[in-house]
Amino acid sequence: PTIYAIAMDILPIQASAVPCERVFSSGKITVTDRRNKIGGELMEALQILKFRFKQGHSLSFTHGLNIGEEPKNLESRAEESPEEISSYLASLK
Template identity: 55%
Template structure:
């Protein structure tokens, strides 16, 4: 059965997409509660990205990529 074997090797490694996509939509529903239903699309996207980064352990760092020299240059330019 070389044809079936070849076909199986092409199909079996494909991951199912139902679980991750359902998780994304459920996560969005958690954010879009009745209290927060007035959020715009950009704010909703930002919240989803923030939740994703926090769950990955990255957190939120406003000074990421900034060193002292670049901060001084920006302040002197003002």
């Protein structure tokens, strides 16, 4: 068990520091002086999103939905928590 634990600590180490340097450089570009309080989860999500854009993937908030489904989704959410939606609409006035 001890040798296995040591091997699992050592084997994943990359032979080159270049990919690691790229990750830190990309992170430095994401976290600026104005965005210095980004948490770990958000930083991870932003890095993944940036990688996907560089790979040519697009971002679609309606992928998989057709025009007929969206109003139904909104109506069902309004029925689940009408007070939240009412208070939100009231705050807009």
